[in-house]
Amino acid sequence: MATTTTPAADSTETCDVLIYGTGLVESVVAAALAWQGTNVLHIDSNPYYGGSWAALNLDELKAWTDRVNDAASNNTPFSDAYLYISRNLDPRKYAIDLSPHILFTRSDFLNLLIKSRVSRYLEFKPLGSFHTFEQDSFEKVPGTKEDIFTSQTLTLLTKRSLMRFMKFVIDWEQNSTIWQEYKDEPISKFLDERFGLDAPQIVELVHSIGLLPTPKAPTELALGAIKRYLTSMQVYGNFPAMYSMYGTGGELAQGFCRSAAVAGAVYRLGTKLIGFDETTSEAELDSGEKIKVTEKIISSEGVIAGDEEITRMVAVVEKDCKEWFAEGESSAVVIFPVDTLDGNRYAVQVLVMGSGSGQCPSGQAIWYLSTQESGEQGRKYLYVALEKLEETILRESTEDFEFDVNEEEISYLPNGLPVISSVRLGESLRNFSPKESLKYLLKLTYSQKVTVSPLEPTADSKVIYTIAPSIDLAFEGIVDQAKGLYELVTGTTDDFFDVDFEDEDDDATATAAAADTDIRDVAEDKDDDVVGHHSDFEEVAGEMTI
Amino acid sequence: MAGARDSSSGTRFAQFKLVLLGESAVGKSSLVLRFVKDQFDDYRESTIGAAFLTQTIALDESTTIKFEIWDTAGQERYKSLAPMYYRNANCAVVVYDITQASSLDKAKSWVKELQRQANENIIIALAGNKLDLNAKRQVETSVADAYARESGLLFFETSAKTGESVTELFTAIAKRLPLETASTRTRAAPKGVDLSRPSRRAPAQSNNGCTC
Numbered sequence: 001m002a003t004t005t006t007p008a009a010d011s012t013e014t015c016d017v018l019i020y021g022t023g024l025v026e027s028v029v030a031a032a033l034a035w036q037g038t039n040v041l042h043i044d045s046n047p048y049y050g051g052s053w054a055a056l057n058l059d060e061l062k063a064w065t066d067r068v069n070d071a072a073s074n075n076t077p078f079s080d081a082y083l084y085i086s087r088n089l090d091p092r093k094y095a096i097d098l099s100p101h102i103l104f105t106r107s108d109f110l111n112l113l114i115k116s117r118v119s120r121y122l123e124f125k126p127l128g129s130f131h132t133f134e135q136d137s138f139e140k141v142p143g144t145k146e147d148i149f150t151s152q153t154l155t156l157l158t159k160r161s162l163m164r165f166m167k168f169v170i171d172w173e174q175n176s177t178i179w180q181e182y183k184d185e186p187i188s189k190f191l192d193e194r195f196g197l198d199a200p201q202i203v204e205l206v207h208s209i210g211l212l213p214t215p216k217a218p219t220e221l222a223l224g225a226i227k228r229y230l231t232s233m234q235v236y237g238n239f240p241a242m243y244s245m246y247g248t249g250g251e252l253a254q255g256f257c258r259s260a261a262v263a264g265a266v267y268r269l270g271t272k273l274i275g276f277d278e279t280t281s282e283a284e285l286d287s288g289e290k291i292k293v294t295e296k297i298i299s300s301e302g303v304i305a306g307d308e309e310i311t312r313m314v315a316v317v318e319k320d321c322k323e324w325f326a327e328g329e330s331s332a333v334v335i336f337p338v339d340t341l342d343g344n345r346y347a348v349q350v351l352v353m354g355s356g357s358g359q360c361p362s363g364q365a366i367w368y369l370s371t372q373e374s375g376e377q378g379r380k381y382l383y384v385a386l387e388k389l390e391e392t393i394l395r396e397s398t399e400d401f402e403f404d405v406n407e408e409e410i411s412y413l414p415n416g417l418p419v420i421s422s423v424r425l426g427e428s429l430r431n432f433s434p435k436e437s438l439k440y441l442l443k444l445t446y447s448q449k450v451t452v453s454p455l456e457p458t459a460d461s462k463v464i465y466t467i468a469p470s471i472d473l474a475f476e477g478i479v480d481q482a483k484g485l486y487e488l489v490t491g492t493t494d495d496f497f498d499v500d501f502e503d504e505d506d507d508a509t510a511t512a513a514a515a516d517t518d519i520r521d522v523a524e525d526k527d528d529d530v531v532g533h534h535s536d537f538e539e540v541a542g543e544m545t546i
Numbered sequence: 547m548a549g550a551r552d553s554s555s556g557t558r559f560a561q562f563k564l565v566l567l568g569e570s571a572v573g574k575s576s577l578v579l580r581f582v583k584d585q586f587d588d589y590r591e592s593t594i595g596a597a598f599l600t601q602t603i604a605l606d607e608s609t610t611i612k613f614e615i616w617d618t619a620g621q622e623r624y625k626s627l628a629p630m631y632y633r634n635a636n637c638a639v640v641v642y643d644i645t646q647a648s649s650l651d652k653a654k655s656w657v658k659e660l661q662r663q664a665n666e667n668i669i670i671a672l673a674g675n676k677l678d679l680n681a682k683r684q685v686e687t688s689v690a691d692a693y694a695r696e697s698g699l700l701f702f703e704t705s706a707k708t709g710e711s712v713t714e715l716f717t718a719i720a721k722r723l724p725l726e727t728a729s730t731r732t733r734a735a736p737k738g739v740d741l742s743r744p745s746r747r748a749p750a751q752s753n754n755g756c757t758c
Contacts, residue, residue, distance in 0.1 A: 048629075049628050049629075110741075113741075114741055119741050120598075121630060123738040124738045124739040124741065125738045125739065126738075126739050234745050235744055235745060236739050236740070236741070236743070236744055236745055237739070237745055242738075242739050245738065246629075246630075246633065251630060254628040254629070254630040255630065257621075257628065258619055258621070258628060258630065258631070261619035261620055261621045262617075262619045264620075266620065266623070266624075267620070267621045267623075267624060267626040268624040268626055269624070269625070269626040271624070
C-alpha cells in the first residue's frame, strides 16, 4: 500500500506534532489536537489502522503473526503468537480483535465519543449477558435490583445484604468511613466483613460485575469497578455495556482518525519513522522524506511500555452460540473465577462475539479468552477454559441429547432402567457428547504486554512514548491518557475537544426517529412479559427497604 | 430539493450511505457542497463538516431518499482510507477532473478499489467534474463514457461551480438504488444502540427489565 502513491516530492514538509501509531489513545489525541488547530501528521508502520487495538482480517492476521514472532523486528506489545487457520475461510469475512474491549454505557469514553461525534461513524451493539462459570454451568449475573429480587436461588438474607451493598456502592465515594480502613485491603475481605456477603456473591461482584482478575484487588479500586457496571444498567436499555461492530477498539481508532482528518490532520499508513534528529527537529520517514516537527513526536512504537504480560486466546468456532446471548443481542461475557480451572490464580475472561458483531460469518462465533497469568501457565488455564466452553456449548446447543454408546457401557439397575457407565462418561466428553463435535476454524494464542495501573505519560525530550493498552476489559483510562498527552503538547486540557461544530445539522432527530424502532420495541415487549414479576417486585421491595 | 419527510402518511423513506472517491483536488467536496447546500467556494481547501453531510431527495410523491455522504477528508492522499469508509456503502461517486488526463486513471484505480473493498452490489457513478473549464479539457467525453459503459458505471460530466448536472447525478444514483429492500435495511446494516435516545427509565432505580 505504501508503494502505490507518489508523495509530494517537494523538499521538507512541516508539522507541529508527528504521531507515530494509530492505536486508540494516539488516535484520540490526534483528533483532539487537530480540532484544537494543531497541524498533525499521523503515520503508522502498518497498512491498517489501530496498532495494538486493530481488528484484522485473516490475511492481515497471518502477516501480524509473522511480524510478532520475528523477535528482531517485533516492536509491538505482542509475542509468542501461535496461529492455526483451517482451510477455505474467506479472509475478508473476519475481523479478529487483537485487544477486545467493551464500552460501559456510563463512562467518560462514551461521553467523549458522543461529544466528538465520532460515535456517528460507528454502529454500537448492546451487551447484556454476563455469566459466571460455577460448577460446570454458566450463571447469569444478577446485575440489577430486580434480578436480585426475582432470583430463585438467593436467600432472603442474602438478598438483604446484596441490596445494602448495592445501595452503598452507588455513591461509595461519599461514604468513605465505611471503606477507608479497607482501602488497600482485598475487596473480598471488605465485602465479607462489612456486608456479610457470601462467597458466591463476592465472586460475582468481583469477577463478573467488577471484571476484576482477582478477589484480592484493593477495595478502593474494586468499588469503582463494581459501580461502573451498576450505574451503566438501564442507560440505553437492559444492558450495561456495548461494543462497536467490526472491531471493538480498532473501529473507534478509525473513527477518531477520520475525525482528525476532517479537522486537517494528514494520514499515512504503511509509513515508518526511522529516525529523529533532536537538534534539527527533523524526523525521517522510510520513504526518505524529512519532516520538520515544531512541537512533539508522540510514539507508540519502538518502546514497549507495559508492566505486566497477559495471555490471550482467540477461537473461531462453527457454532452461533446464541444460547449465551440475551434476546436481540449477539455477544456475551463469560467469567471463570479464580480456582475454577485447576487452581488458576486469576480469572479467565471470555468475550463471545456472534456474527451480529460483524466479526465473523453467520453460524459462527469468536471466543476471546484472556488471563493475567503469563506464559505456559497462562496458556494452560486458557485451554482448560476452552474445554469448559466447548462442553457447555455442545451441551446447551443440542436439543435431542443423543449418546453414542456401546452396549457394554450400559448396565441395568434392579428396576430395569439403563445406566451408562459413569466412569467412561467422566473420562472423555467426546465419547458421549452430541453426534457433532465442535469445529474450530481458527485458533490463536499470544502474549501481550499491558499496563496494570494507568501511568501518566512523560516527556523527557521532544519524543513522548505512549503506553500499552490497559489490562481492563473496558476502555478504562483511555480518556485520561489522551488528556495527559494533550496536556504535554498544549500545556492545558481546558480546550480538550472543546469543539463548536459549525455544521450543526437539523436531521440528527430524523435519523434518531428512523432508528427508534427496534431496540425500544424489544425492550417494551420484554416489559409486557414480566408484568407478573413487577408486582412481586414491588411487594418485595417494600418489605426489603432498610 | 428538500423532500418532505412525513413518516405518518405511509410514504417510503430510505437512507443510503454514499462515499466519494477520486484524486485530491478534483472537486469531490465541491460537488457535495453544491448538491447539499447549493454553494460553491473557489478557495475551498479541504473537506467540510464534522461527520458527514446529508441530503434528501424526493424521488416521487411517495418515495424519499436520504443520502448520508462521506467525504474522504483527505485520507485518500496517501491511500490511507479506513475500512470504515467503504463499510456498508450503498453507492459511490468516483470523481475525476476533465482537465487532468491522469485523474481519470486514478478514478479507474478507485473503481477497482471499490470492487475489492465495498459491497458487491454497490452502485458506482463516474463524474467528470470541472465542466466549466471545458476549454482546458484533456479527457474526451466519449473516452470516459466508453469506460463507464464497459464497467457498468453511471456517467455524468458535472460542474460543481455552475451546478450543471450535479442534481442529475445524485438523482440518477437514487433511481438505481434498491428501494424494495431499503425499508428493512436503511443503513445497509442491522440497527444498533441509538445513542441519541437514552432510556426513558431513570437509571439506578428503574423497576423494569427483568432478564430471567
